Amino acid sequence: MLLDGRRWFSRLSALLGVPKSLDPIVLAAAVGLSLCALGLVLRFWRRLTTGSERVASVALAVAVAFVPVCGWRIIEDLKHTRAMTPYDRSVAGPVQAYLQPYLLDGVGRIVPQNATYATVASQDVRYASARAAFASLALQSLFPRRSVADPRDADYVVTWGVRPSAVAPERRVWRVRARSGPYPAVYVGEVVK
Amino acid sequence: MTAHLLGLVLANLCFLAAGMGVMAAAGWWRGVHELIGSVGLAYLTGVATFGVVAQFFYVVGASLNRWQVLAICAAPGLAVVAGLRGEAPPRPRLSRLWLLLAIPIGLLLVLMAVDFWYQPLWAYDAWTFWTPKAHALYALNGLDARWFTSADLTSKDYPILLPAVEAAGFRFGGYETSLLDVQSWFFFVAFVRAVYEVGVRRSRPAVLWAVLAMLVVAPSVVDQLAAAEADVPVATLFAAAGLCAWVWLTERRRAGLLVAAVLAAGAAATKVEGLAFALALFVALAFSARRERGRAVEALAAGAGAVVAGALPWRLWIAWHGISSQASFGRVTGAGYLADHVSRVPIATAYMLEKLFDPRAWVLLVPLAVAVAVGSARTERRQGVVLVATASLLAFAALVLAYWSTPLGLHYQLTTSARRVITGIVFFTAALTPLLSAEKVAPAARES
Numbered sequence: 001m002l003l004d005g006r007r008w009f010s011r012l013s014a015l016l017g018v019p020k021s022l023d024p025i026v027l028a029a030a031v032g033l034s035l036c037a038l039g040l041v042l043r044f045w046r047r048l049t050t051g052s053e054r055v056a057s058v059a060l061a062v063a064v065a066f067v068p069v070c071g072w073r074i075i076e077d078l079k080h081t082r083a084m085t086p087y088d089r090s091v092a093g094p095v096q097a098y099l100q101p102y103l104l105d106g107v108g109r110i111v112p113q114n115a116t117y118a119t120v121a122s123q124d125v126r127y128a129s130a131r132a133a134f135a136s137l138a139l140q141s142l143f144p145r146r147s148v149a150d151p152r153d154a155d156y157v158v159t160w161g162v163r164p165s166a167v168a169p170e171r172r173v174w175r176v177r178a179r180s181g182p183y184p185a186v187y188v189g190e191v192v193k
Numbered sequence: 194m195t196a197h198l199l200g201l202v203l204a205n206l207c208f209l210a211a212g213m214g215v216m217a218a219a220g221w222w223r224g225v226h227e228l229i230g231s232v233g234l235a236y237l238t239g240v241a242t243f244g245v246v247a248q249f250f251y252v253v254g255a256s257l258n259r260w261q262v263l264a265i266c267a268a269p270g271l272a273v274v275a276g277l278r279g280e281a282p283p284r285p286r287l288s289r290l291w292l293l294l295a296i297p298i299g300l301l302l303v304l305m306a307v308d309f310w311y312q313p314l315w316a317y318d319a320w321t322f323w324t325p326k327a328h329a330l331y332a333l334n335g336l337d338a339r340w341f342t343s344a345d346l347t348s349k350d351y352p353i354l355l356p357a358v359e360a361a362g363f364r365f366g367g368y369e370t371s372l373l374d375v376q377s378w379f380f381f382v383a384f385v386r387a388v389y390e391v392g393v394r395r396s397r398p399a400v401l402w403a404v405l406a407m408l409v410v411a412p413s414v415v416d417q418l419a420a421a422e423a424d425v426p427v428a429t430l431f432a433a434a435g436l437c438a439w440v441w442l443t444e445r446r447r448a449g450l451l452v453a454a455v456l457a458a459g460a461a462a463t464k465v466e467g468l469a470f471a472l473a474l475f476v477a478l479a480f481s482a483r484r485e486r487g488r489a490v491e492a493l494a495a496g497a498g499a500v501v502a503g504a505l506p507w508r509l510w511i512a513w514h515g516i517s518s519q520a521s522f523g524r525v526t527g528a529g530y531l532a533d534h535v536s537r538v539p540i541a542t543a544y545m546l547e548k549l550f551d552p553r554a555w556v557l558l559v560p561l562a563v564a565v566a567v568g569s570a571r572t573e574r575r576q577g578v579v580l581v582a583t584a585s586l587l588a589f590a591a592l593v594l595a596y597w598s599t600p601l602g603l604h605y606q607l608t609t610s611a612r613r614v615i616t617g618i619v620f621f622t623a624a625l626t627p628l629l630s631a632e633k634v635a636p637a638a639r640e641s
Binding site: 015051055056063067070073077095133146 | 305312314315319322333340342347397407416552568
């Protein structure tokens with residue numbers, strides 16, 4: 001019963017720091033508080049004159065059970081987020097998308113402020129979410145430069161796991177990050193117009 | 194970071210002042226006591242007012258520096274002076290038992306604020322386009338068409354009320370993304386307060402406090418607030434508009450309709466589904482008032498005004514710059530496309546219903562609303578039940594239509610967004626549940 005309850009609550013969509021299963025003490029507190037609240041509802045049942053009030057009182061007793069659960073989730077999350085360094089906080093978005101946040105660190109020095117760029121990520125990048133978020137990381141890292149859809153229309157191409165020459169005629173190529181584990185190399189290519 | 198927080202608080206106080214002014218001008222409150230009793234609703238009205246006006250100014254090329262933000266808020270805020278001259282009606286008395294419940298609710302809200310203080314910006318939509326848009330409005334001094342049409346910017350067509358609000362915060366406190374969860378928290382606290390403000394004189398305490406408690410402990414609320422996306426803001430604006438619409442419908446107070454229109458314009462300027470929700474609300478309102486043709490027309494006119502103010506400037510801007518809209522009218526009305534994908538309707542309907550009724554996300558908010566509505570259907574509150582049921586069903590149908598006509602994979606769309614987009618319907622039904630439980634329909638307080 002207790003285990004089932006822990007699993008039932010664990011299917012809640014998680015905050016960053018919330019464990020997958022509920023602490024048994026919190027579950028016991030939730031059940032205990034809810035029973036107390038139900039007892040109070042029964043005690044004052046006769047004072048509740050309408051069906052709406054009676055249904056609402058039972059709902060309120062259920063809500064009371066969620067108070068320790070809600071508090072526990074927030075505190076567990078706080079334990080995690082308080083331990084994060086300012087740098088961890090600044091890169092939490094890309095990290096959640098399985099992206100190395102420093103992937104494009106050197107690119108801003110190569111692409112001029114007024115230049116346009118296009119991004120291409122190879123299918124060899126193992127994580128689909130990382131592949132999809134690569135363009136957004138570029139948008140953030142290269143702000144305020146403007147991106148274009150077609151690499152051949154861009155001044156520069158920023159590629160991940162693809163040689164720039166494969167997507168647009170190149171004048172010059174920089175390898176800004178070498179292959180690292182499952183993550184392929186990142187290149188910047190200046191496009192011939 | 195403390196300086197950033199002070200800046201954020203200052204920006205939000207400006208929104209509050211603007212909202213107080215708009216509500217005074219509409220005739221919602223008179224005197225200090227009524228002003229205090231309208232703070233939550235005033236904040237949401239202020240955010241909606243600022244967001245809609247800011248969106249318009251951005252579209253016409255303004256940069257909205259700190260002084261311009263102050264001016265936008267100060268102009269309606271001046272009406273507060275006139276509102277303070279009125280006399281206050283007696284304040285409602287609450288029993289101590291119910292006030293005791295306010296303690297855990299308040300403590301949980303404070304705990305949430307502490308959590309959001311430390312919360313980084315991690316949710317996908319937040320760091321990929323909501324906050325980058327706000328940053329661009331701030332750093333590029335306005336709606337720079339070169340950047341806002343960038344190929345790598347996702348959801349380019351989404352309206353910019355939330356980025357405009359966040360950019361206003363940056364104007365006062367500097368660029369700091371960690372506090373955007375706190376900005377979402379302001380929306381939610383104001384909403385909880387607004388439900389209390391409108392409900393306390395009009396509903397049964399057991400129902401009101403059950404709703405307030407469930408709103409605060411609902412796990413989906415804290416999850417979504419931590420994500421700092423636009424779903425909670427649009428839901429709070431829509432639901433608050435519903436509260437004001439109720440006041441217009443049942444108490445015949447014109448101020449209700451005016452404030453509802455401002456809030457609905459805000460919802461339409463926040464997300465595409467906000468526009469659908471606003472339309473659903475005013476069509477339902479006109480339907481509920483159909484026995485008096487003049488009032489039905491009035492409701493439709495207010496809805497049309499809200500939609501035009503909230504959505505039209507932005508739609509014109511994206512059309513002018515060749516940005517395609519994800520909510521394509523062609524797909525929605527394309528009979529061939531819809532016929533080919535008709536199997537999506539039961540799937541999307543069942544999936545969203547499961548999310549709406551999931552107690553692990555929303556406790557018992559929706560089941561309570563259904564139970565109270567069924568109980569009130571044969572009473573003098575029938576007109577209110579019709580409003581809540583019709584608006585909820587139309588809003589739900591709009592979401593089903595969006596999933597039916599999506600060019601993306603249905604499974605992907607449902608799993609990534611359904612739990613969030615239903616928030617508007619949950620908040621709307623929850624906010625109006627206490628009003629459905631009223632002992633008797635409140636008499637018209639005054640014609641205003």
